[in-house]
Amino acid sequence: MGTLGVLLRRVEAALLRPVDVAWLAAYRILFGLALAISMERFLAYGWVDTLLVAPRFRFRYWGFAWVEPLSSGAMHALFWCLAALALATAAGLAFRLTAPLFAAGLTYIQLVDVSTYLNHYYLAGLLAWLLALSPANRAWSVDAWLRARWNARRGRPRADDREVATAWLILFRVQVGVVYFFAGLAKAQSDWLLHGQPLGIWLGASTELPLLGRLFTVPGVPLAMSWCGFLFDTTVVLWLSWRRTRPWAYAVVVVFHVMTRLLFDIGMFPLIMSLSALVFFHPSWPRALAARLRRSPRDAGPPAPSVAPPPAARPSPWRARLTRAALGAGAIYCVVQVLMPLRCHLYGGNVLWHEQGMRFSWRVMVRAKGGANTFLVRQKETGRVFHVPPHEYLTPYQENEMSGQPDLVLQLAHHIQRDFEERGFGPVEVRVDSQVSLNGRRGAPLVDPRVDLTTIEDGLAPATWLLPAPNEAPPPTRPVL
């Protein structure tokens, strides 16, 4: 066995080293409850209808055009089912069935319409799948309780339900760490760090807040807050990973996310991230916390279950291969998660402008972008040009989301072409008069108005039909009382 082989064996051994399952069980409970709340929010706020049912036209994900929306009644029923599945996941009830079903349902509702894409919905989907594949029902679950009773009735020894492989801990830490780090890296640009934008714009909506509101209007405060956000995102994983700074770092995490919830409409994201940051604590933190709450140190359990693990029976060859395959899949997943946010560099230019490589890359809260698009439909036979406002096809929410996302503009252009031709206007060309503003800048054309978009197909290649981002700095927009 060569050096590489030895190294891989050591890595494998380290990844398979057992740690207390308590962290994963606690995360399952907390995540399930949070997502149940999230499903309830969609129902209570009427978003099931406004975002998923009402649109007459839907923006499709590349490769998922086959995903169709459900009827209004079925969509509402789905959300109730997802809330129930999230609770079942939290309870660890039939986990191997309920958790994947929940993850699949969550994925489905995100695939219905691209315009509803949000980073934190995407994160919730990823975490739901990771959880569904993990042995998170091994402890503090209905499944474990039933299994224990079953074994007790038959006089079998108790199943070992207190440990999981370290790989699971690393996988979750990588996932959460990637979100924080790349969210920070996305802020390493001049708009954020030199001009304090778009935070300077957004804080203007919160000047009515007691004390804080007036503070936001003080010159320099938005820029200082921008820097704080940048430093927090890029370094918090480091501070959470270091045992001595962890409690303080977590306190900062909570304060940071409470602030973001207070200032922005970012829904469940602060809660999900606050819960997810707990994966950086010692795997036994729930037991320690429970013991501390009961003021009974005897119940705290071992401080470090990773020390001196009991000798395990040698696994069968097929099981060893399966384990290695799973570890390999986990490694690939991590690599993909790291590379996805970096893919925008293949396109060059300003990703906040052209948006190629924008989704799935954790560029959270870094752009105030919107615009006006008028589709110019030209009848090829007569040369007559019709101005088509997007609201003839889209809901206001969709129109707002589409306005700065060129691939969505392209999708609507194709739809308008089909619609006009079906209505008997004959062959048509579709161009776009677009004016898009980024972080308070003067509007500029995003789509080349000379290009007939019916000749363009969406794909992964650089979009030559887009115009470059404006060069000027954003104006110094500031909050006003």
Added chain:
Amino acid sequence: MTVRSPSKPVVFASIAGAALAAVTAVVACSTDDPRAGTGTGSSSSGGTSSSGGSSSGGLDATAPDGPIECGAAPGADAPFTKQALLSAASKCAAWHACEFQNAATALRASVRDHAAAPDEAKLTAARTAWSNAMEEWSKMELFQFGPVGSKAVDQYHGRGLRSFVHPWPDHNRCQVEGQIASKGWQAGMDAVLPSARGLYALEYVLHYPGSDHVCLPASATGQAWDALGPADLAKAKNDYAVAVADNVVALALEIRNVWLPEGEDFEKKLLAFDGYGSEQETLNVVAWSLFYAEKEIKDFKLGSLSGAQARAYVPETPFGPREIENIRANLRAFRALYQGCGANGVGVGFDDWLVAAGQADLANDLLAALAQAETAADGFPAFAQATEAQFLELYNAIKPLSDLLKTRLFGSASPLNLKLPASAASDTD
């Protein structure tokens, strides 16, 4: 390692159930949150009727027969604050409500006068009064929040009185003729559909000289109409005109009383974000009135005539043609709200907010686009005389204004954080 036995499922179920119940309760209670988009939008205090001025905010519902003193248009330069902007918008809306009430009162007087003893001079006077009322209304209706706003736009306090005063584009000639022929209105104006009421009904009666109708001949309306002789028909028209004019005055009074300090004092509600939930949401709703330039003027009034849009055209004033005058008045009111209500745009407006926020360029761009639109409208001929090319020219002159609204003043890029109208509330990022 001490391992405790797994917790019993009932514990999980209880915790989860209690948590969900609590959250559901909290979320349900939160649906009044303006961001939820499901606010109750109640018309709240005052006991006003939303269908036509039966009472108003505890004030006497009887409008005076003569004009009331409205004073000069309110507008004084002052340091910008959001509260000052809300106050300025309120005072401007209230002043226009006062002006419209006077115009409506004058219209009622001339309609009554004509109905009592019809002749050409009185008809001409009534037509002029209608035109004046339409002029004032074309300014008033830009203020689409509070009493004039529909619930679709101002979901918190919108009363939708606009559709009773000026039902365009949902007016319906056959419905008006139905009221004339059947005298259904005598059971009370509340029973009359908005599409058959307001300034449109008066326009029809005062401006349309024909004795034909557009209802199906076999319909009840058609038969009732055909059974009327010329004199009966003329009287039926005038009787209905009087009833409608009375109703328009009642509506005008209701709108004004909502604004009056001794009435509902709607300015106070705006300043306290009463029902709106936040100052920003209040400003959103007030600012959405500016979108009249995009939707109503550019798309509805000009989109089809310019040949730029493939949509059906519904003329705003088909019998007493004053479409371009309406657009001019709309744009004057736009300026009053955007720049300031006083003469030549003096006063606090959204442009002051932009300047205070460091967006002077955008403030000026919008003013320039507005000036371009006004100039084009001022120089435009009567609609009947205009060619499609001229309509397209006017359309293109107004488009930069509406583009700026959507590109920069509202939406995700707004430097003032102004949401797009009727955009579904949701999470971001």
